[in-house]
Amino acid sequence: MMKKRKEKRYAQGLTRVASEGDGDFVQKLSCEVFSIYGDYDEIVPRWLSNPDVLTLIYVDDVHPLGFAMLSVPSGEILAIAVMPQYQRTRIGSVLLKRIRDLASQLGLRRLTVHTADENAGAQLFFQKAGFEVIGSRERYYSQGQTALILSKGI
Numbered sequence: 001m002m003k004k005r006k007e008k009r010y011a012q013g014l015t016r017v018a019s020e021g022d023g024d025f026v027q028k029l030s031c032e033v034f035s036i037y038g039d040y041d042e043i044v045p046r047w048l049s050n051p052d053v054l055t056l057i058y059v060d061d062v063h064p065l066g067f068a069m070l071s072v073p074s075g076e077i078l079a080i081a082v083m084p085q086y087q088r089t090r091i092g093s094v095l096l097k098r099i100r101d102l103a104s105q106l107g108l109r110r111l112t113v114h115t116a117d118e119n120a121g122a123q124l125f126f127q128k129a130g131f132e133v134i135g136s137r138e139r140y141y142s143q144g145q146t147a148l149i150l151s152k153g154i
């Protein structure tokens with residue numbers, strides 16, 4: 001499918017609240033996109049069962065293609081990921097918007113996210129959505145990378 005048509009299709013997609021049954025999907029995708037930073041294939045699935053973390057799953061028909069996790073009440077986006085073959089088709093944008101809407105309904109005033117300084121794609125993604133860099137933390141990740149802290153008022 002052409003990029004524009006894919007974007008149109010996925011920009012209208014559904015998100016639902018995750019359940020324990022999403023553990024395998026979250027674990028596999030985390031392994032694929034986050035293991036260069038540390039043991040996130042173990043850490044991220046544990047967040048799924050943390051009562052202070054809300055997780056949304058992007059679904060196309062019944063197939064999960066991405067997820068996002070919000071920590072409440074801190075407003076930190078702990079993770080957001082889209083399957084590599086579906087990236088750049090607006091799925092991340094849909095997830096981020098729904099997380100923002102959820103945070104707003106919960107009365108949160110600000111979202112923050114940590115992202116590796118070498119993860120230029122994610123920085124552009126968040127900056128395009130209105131986030132600004134407000135700080136950094138050296139060796140934030142167990143594999144040694146520095147994290148940038150990005151934030152946006154709701």
Ligand SMILES: CC(C)(COP(=O)(O)OP(=O)(O)OC[C@H]1O[C@@H](n2cnc3c(N)ncnc32)[C@H](O)[C@@H]1OP(=O)(O)O)[C@@H](O)C(=O)NCCC(=O)NCCS
Nearest residue numbers: 033079080081082087088089090091092093121122124125
């Ligand atoms: C970051 C991520 C969630 C973005 O989701 P996505 O569905 O690919 O992003 P979208 O299609 O909604 O992108 C919207 C805009 O953000 C920007 N953007 C997103 N990914 C980008 C990249 N790799 N390089 C440059 N710009 C990018 C673009 O401006 C894009 O619009 P365009 O395609 O019209 O140019 C996804 O790339 C991902 O899962 N990455 C791996 C995990 C990760 O790094 N997560 C973030 C840290 S928690």
